[in-house]
Amino acid sequence: MIDAADLALLSEGLRSAMAEARSAAGLDAALAELGWRELLEESPDEAVALVFGLLGETGAHAPVLNDVLLHAMKRPLGGVVALREDGLAFGRPGEPSPADLDPALGLCRVAWEPLTDEALAAGRRALGLQIVGAGRTMLALAREHALARTQFGRPVAAFQAVRHRLAETLVALEGAQAALEHATDPMTAKLGKALAGRAGLTAMRHCQQVLAGIGFTAEHRFHLFARRVLVLDDLLGSASALTREIGESLEASRIVPRLVDL
Amino acid sequence: MHVDEFRTGLRAWLDEHDLRPVHDGSLDGHMAQLSRVRRALFDAGWMRWGWPEHAGGLGGPVILRAVLGEEVVARDLAEPGIYTLIEVLAPTLIRYASPELLGFVPKLLAGEETWCQGFSEPGTGSDLASLSTRAVRDGDAWVIDGQKVWTSLAQYARRCVLLTRTGGPGHRGISAFLVDMDSPGITVRPIETMHGRDEFAEVFFDGVRVPAARMLGAEGQGWEIAMSILPDERSSCFWQRIAYLYNRLDRLLAEAPAASPRQLGEAFLDLHAIRCRSRLTQHRRTRGDRLGAETSVDKVLLATAEQRLFDTARDLLPGAVEYGDSPWREEYLYSRAATIYGGTAEIQRNIIAKRLLSLGNE
Incomplete structure (x- = not known):
């Protein structure tokens, strides 16, 4: 366990490293410098919540999901792990891949090897937290725009239809966040990732609508987060696929698990 | 009294004491059953935990009331809507009544009186x-x-x-x-x-x-008093409602001849999200945090989950709502009110927009 003051300090350090990073490889090195791997070994839950939440919020990328998966499989950190059966992985050092929706992720191909249940759970939790972080930034961008943009003589934030879209976004993100805070095993991690993916897509839909024209340009940062969320939703199980899987397991067991108690 | 100890003891007691309803499903029947359950739980002490000693309780954290409510509802011992009413009535008295009026609270808890x-x-x-x-x-x-x-x-x-x-x-x-x-x-x-x-x-x-x-x-x-019930409504009451909805998803799984995985998954995800959120809210309350506008998020999640669940039930049990006398009809129809009572879904979104997102005035 890390104490609150250390955590706040570390959080600041990470945030500025992410803001200053020029490349995935650069940020990967900077995170290693800041003690990411030691932190992951020592307090994995806190390390992942902190780093992936911030990656999501800042929109920065470093291929550290590999470390989360390797750690869960009790293998040495620093390598690359395939995230899909077609061998897609976050490359190290992570050269941009212009053919993909989100080139900054530096996707590459390696040999596919099925993930263990623990690795899948850890990876889903990490990606879920990153999606929620990205959703929070989309919400912040839309909020800022709604307050600044004036039409019919008042800020568009004064229109109830706009306000309700942003409120709905926050509700979705908070529901996913709560589920991710309770993601402690394969089933709860699966639910957390599904809720995060759903919330990310909800945030994308509502925030883009509120941002309207400017949100459709590549001159505004919104599109970076939208691209990121679409890819992160797909990796290790999309909201759509996981929801179906969860329903199938309910149908097979005919039991509704109470996964969280007071 | 610790939560786990309370839950274990309560479950054992409920296993031994058969309080299952024997009535015709009418409102009179439900009310008689509610009084019977309250009386038994009060006499055995369970109903008194989580309420202050000066109001006839046995003290202990408020969260114990939610644990009790969950067990009562999960076993279908009382109708959840009418069971949770005391959660918004007794606390008002406890906070604002004179010592003389406080004497009425045990009558309410013990099922001697309805308010x-x-x-x-x-x-x-x-x-x-x-x-x-x-x-x-x-x-x-x-x-x-x-x-x-x-x-x-x-x-x-x-x-x-x-x-x-x-x-x-x-x-x-x-x-x-x-x-x-x-x-x-x-x-x-x-x-x-x-x-x-x-x-x-x-x-x-x-x-x-x-x-x-x-x-x-x-x-x-009066306004302060009316607003003071919010933390009670949004913690223990919600937890009981969530327990009830899980119970109904159990029932749906048991009854649905052919399921639709996608719809079941969606319904379960909604329930899981509000259950996790509500747990965090109750632990914040136990720690002494003041609950406020952020509980509008809980309210929207709960109402959405409730309506989605009954929509799913109607889809997967064709005709259950429309024909004959299945209990799904009444519950489906009642679920339509989930976005109306206790502050409409629109009011909750207004509160979220203004207070949580600081979007200024409309």
């Missing part, structure tokens, strides 16, 4: 602060004239926690009373509802004299 909550009025729904039922001082009493609506269980109630206007317009002109429902001048008219269980009523006040000692808190404190 109701006189808040909404025909002209006052979402805009509660505009209420117009008038209380005028006359010697050592107040004389009340006006009308309340959507007053749950008024036809069974011995007493009413009533909001009235004693001063000028707005929040500061409101005062609260504990009124005996057998006072001369009170007329109750149950409202027929679309789901067929007439638990709501209109209550008319025609020159009703209430002793001054029955005022809760001070003159003008």
Whole structure:
């Protein structure tokens, strides 16, 4: 366990490293410098919540999901792990891949090897937290725009239809966040990732609508987060696929698990 | 008393004491069952945990009430809506009543009395602060004239926690009373509802004299009193509602001949999200945090989950809502009110937009 003051300090350090990073490889090195791997070994839950939440919020990328998966499989950190059966992985050092929706992720191909249940759970939790972080930034961008943009003589934030879209976004993100805070095993991690993916897509839909024209340009940062969320939703199980899987397991067991108690 | 210890003890006790309902499903039947369950749980002590000792309780964290509610609802021992009413009535008394009035609380907990909550009025729904039922001082009493609506269980109630206007317009002109429902001048008219269980009523006040000692808190404190129930409503009440919805998803899985994985998954995800969120909210409350506008998020998640679950049930059990006398009909129809009662879904989104997202005024 890390104490609150250390955590706040570390959080600041990470945030500025992410803001200053020029490349995935650069940020990967900077995170290693800041003690990411030691932190992951020592307090994995806190390390992942902190780093992936911030990656999501800042929109920065470093291929550290590999470390989360390797750690869960009790293998040495620093390598690359395939995230899909077609061998897609976050490359190290992570050269941009212009053919993909989100080139900054530096996707590459390696040999596919099925993930263990623990690795899948850890990876889903990490990606879920990153999606929620990205959703929070989309919400912040839309909020800022709604307050600044004036039409019919008042800020568009004064229109109830706009306000309700942003409120709905926050509700979705908070529901996913709560589920991710309770993601402690394969089933709860699966639910957390599904809720995060759903919330990310909800945030994308509502925030883009509120941002309207400017949100459709590549001159505004919104599109970076939208691209990121679409890819992160797909990796290790999309909201759509996981929801179906969860329903199938309910149908097979005919039991509704109470996964969280007071 | 620790939560786990309480839960284990309670479960063992409930396994030994058969409190399962034996009634015809009518509202009278539900009310009799509720009193029976309360009486038994009070006498065995379970109903007293989580309530302060000076009000007849045994002390301990409030969260114990949610644990009790979950067990009662999960075993279908009482109808969840009417069971949770005390969660928004007793705390008001405990915080604002004189020591003399506090003596009524154990009667409520033990199921000896039913109470109701006189808040909404025909002209006052979402805009509660505009209420117009008038209380005028006359010697050592107040004389009340006006009308309340959507007053749950008024036809069974011995007493009413009533909001009235004693001063000028707005929040500061409101005062609260504990009124005996057998006072001369009170007329109750149950409202027929679309789901067929007439638990709501209109209550008319025609020159009703209430002793001054029955005022809760001070003159003008009514709005604060009304708002003070929010943390209770949004923690223990919600947890019980969530437990009820899980129970209904169990039932749906047992009854649905051919399921639709995608829909079941969606319904379960909604329940899981509100269950996790509500757990965090209750632990915040236990730590002493003040619950406020952020509980509007819980409210929206819960109402959405409830309606999605019953929509799914209607899809997967074709005809259950429309034909014959399946209990799904009543519950499906009642779920339509989830986005209306306790502050509409629109009001919750307004609160989220203004207070949580700081979007300024409309």
